[in-house]
Amino acid sequence: MPLALQERIADNGHVGATTGAPTRGEMLAAVSVAIDLGLGQPAEHMMRAAILADRLAARLGLSDEQRGAAYQTTLLMWIGCTADSQEYARWFGDDIAVRSASYLVDWSGLPFLRFLVQHVAQGRPLTERATTLAALLRDSRGNLGALMHSHCLSAALLAERLGLSRAACEAVPAAFERYDGRGLPRGLAGDAIPIAMRIAQLADTAEVHDRLGGTDAAIQMAGARRGGQFDPVIVDAFVADGAALLDIPHGSAAWAAALDCAPDRDEVLQGEALDDAVAAIGDFADLKCPFLLGHSRGVADIVGAAALAVGVPADGVTALRRAAHLHDIGRLGVSNLVWSKTGELDDDDWERVRMHPYLGGRVLSRIPGLATEAALVRVHHEHVDGSGYPAGAPGTSLGRSDRLLAAAVAYQAAREPRPYRAAFDPDEAIARLHRRVAAGHLDGEAVAAIEATTDAAARARIPRSILPAGLTPREAEILTLVAQGRSNREIAAALSLSEKTVRNHVEHTYIKIGVVNRVGASLFAIDHGFVGRTA
Known part of the structure; x- marks a missing residue:
């Protein structure tokens, strides 16, 4: 029996119940594995x-609450890594490679300057x-x-949405600060940096040096950065x-x-609490690329x-919704250098792209309560003719839910812009799906279900007359474009406005919705349905 079928109970494609509800600890641990991919x-x-x-917190005599904060802070200290991947790629080329290499250099002085020279625009x-x-420079x-x-700022927002403790939420934004006060962005020094983050900074870097060079290498690194990057105590x-x-x-x-x-x-985590957690993880993954918002x-x-x-029975619908939120978590393991290409992908690029469903399934695989969702995630790019990826699974191993998810992903992707093409309108998107049915990629019945659903959604859609936070229609339009990663210049060109006018609109919009950066605007746009719902 194919592995995909062994991992779930099928009833003519029906996804069976999972083995039990996951805990928040398991969910956060899974997110940490996704962060590992991005690092x-x-x-x-x-x-x-x-x-x-x-x-370390125990050796320092900290309370149980402080130990918990140190654990959570370390586990998710780089939760903001998705939100700045596009900027890392702009400066350094391969955002994942530069993050990996950065563990081997103290971000200060001439060694750091040499690091920048070596890695910029690789x-x-x-x-x-x-x-x-x-x-x-x-x-x-x-x-x-x-x-x-x-x-x-993005890390703080995401930490709160994932349910970290207050102390951890307060510590996570200090990831780039240094004990000697030469860090960024606030230049905090000494005890002004939360103790949970001071512990996390050493633990994160020491683990890498120990794994690469052994205990002596980790101890030597810590000693060399004592009083600089790290707290001497x-x-x-x-x-x-x-x-x-x-x-x-x-x-x-x-x-x-x-x-x-x-x-x-x-x-x-059960019911609505679990739904909220998987939605937050999906939002976290989508921030990897602005056009995926x-x-x-x-x-x-x-x-x-x-x-x-x-x-599809109720438990199967629930599993499908949750798998849909989680399906792109493996994207974090592929550089934005690949996702942002405007031209053809080469063989190496495609090899990495084909791995992302496998990586997503791997992230989720250790959570018994999400076994069904993990299995769906692994096959969301498989084809009914066996030509899909990552495994080239035969169509006989793909149940109804697998085929529905693949068709829904294909439709949503078609309705969104990509660096190499504009978004398709609804009719064009459906026509594209039918061409993929003819090519043997998607299931005809699944595509028919998606088509009927999106047609019904378009007929039922009522224009929004009252916008949240007192936004004007123009501000809502600009907010959506900002959330999608457009620059002020690009927005000005698209809307035939001056850059100054766009900048003023952005500033007023941020004040109205209570955010200070693009990620805050992005999460607001998601929460209020400005993006992600395309009929």
């Missing part, structure tokens, strides 16, 4: 670092690299500070017994050990309505 680190890096943070022509480097602290400011506690503190398991054992430390390991929510709306229309 270019092996799975369980952030979990192993969180175990180390918990041990993979681009020499003249473009020189131009980008010059632009960065004209105000390196200002340019990097702006990038990190956006990252930190925390470094001393680490160095005093580094071998024991770093005796941390790998693989599935690391997952179990991390959950043993998690302050929320017994907080079971609201993508996962749109897929969830479409596939849920289509599944109901064709008689």
Whole structure:
């Protein structure tokens, strides 16, 4: 029997009930594995670092509440990495490669300057690299500070949406600060940096150096950055017994050990609480690329309505909606250098793209309560003729729910812009799906269900007469374009306005909706249905 069928109970394509409800601790651990992908680190890096943070907090005599905050902060300290991936790619080329390499250098002084010179605009022509480097170095602290400011604000918003403790939510925005006050974006120093983040910074970096070079390398690194990047008290506690503190398991054992430390390991998520958590994770994944804003929510709306229309039982509809929110979490493992290409992808690019459903399934695979959703995620780009990816699974292994999700993803993607094409209108998007049916990629019955659902949605749609937060129609239009990653210049050109007018609209809109950056605007746009719902 094919693996896809072994992993769920099928009733003519019906997705069966999962084995139990997941806990918040498991959900956050899964998000940490997705973060590992975006950092270019092996799975369980952030979990192993969180175990180390918990041990360090205990050595420092912190309370159980403080230990919990140190654990959560370390586990998700880079939760903002999706929100700034596009900017990292703009400056450095491969956002994942530069994040991975950054662990090996102290972000200060000449070593950091050499790092910038080596990594700016990697993979681009020499003249473009020189131009980008010059632009960065004209105000390196200002340019990097702006990038990190956006990252930190985004991290705070996402941490709150994922249900982290108040102390962890307050600590996460300080990821780029330094004990010596030379960090960014606020230049916090010493005890002004929350203790949970001071512990997390050392734990995160020490785990990498220990894995690459052993305990001595981790201890040497900590000593070299003592009083600079790291709090001397925390470094001393680490160095005093580094071998024991770093005796941390790998693989599935690391997952179990991390959950043993998690302050929320017994907080079971069910019903609406679980729906909110998976929606937040989907939003987190979609922030990887501005043109994907609201993508996962749109897929969830479409596939849920289509599944109901064709008689999928209630538990199957719920699983499909949740899988739709989670289906693109594996995108974090592919550089924005690939996702943002305006031309043809080469063979290496395609190899990475084809891996993202597998990576998504892997992120979710250790959560027993999401086994059905993980199986759906793994096959959302498989084709009925066996030509899909990542496994080239035969159509006989794809149930009704698999086929519905694939069709919903295809429709939503067609209705969204991509760097290499404009968005299709509804009729064009449906025509595109029918061409894919003829080519053997999508299931005809699934596409018919999507078509009927989107037609009904278009007929039922009522124009919005009252906009939230007192927004004017023009402000709502500009907010949507900002959320999709458009620059003021691009918005001005699209709407035949001056850049100054657009800038004024953006400033007024931010004040009205209570946000200070694009990610805040993006989450507001998602929550209020400005993006992600395309009929």
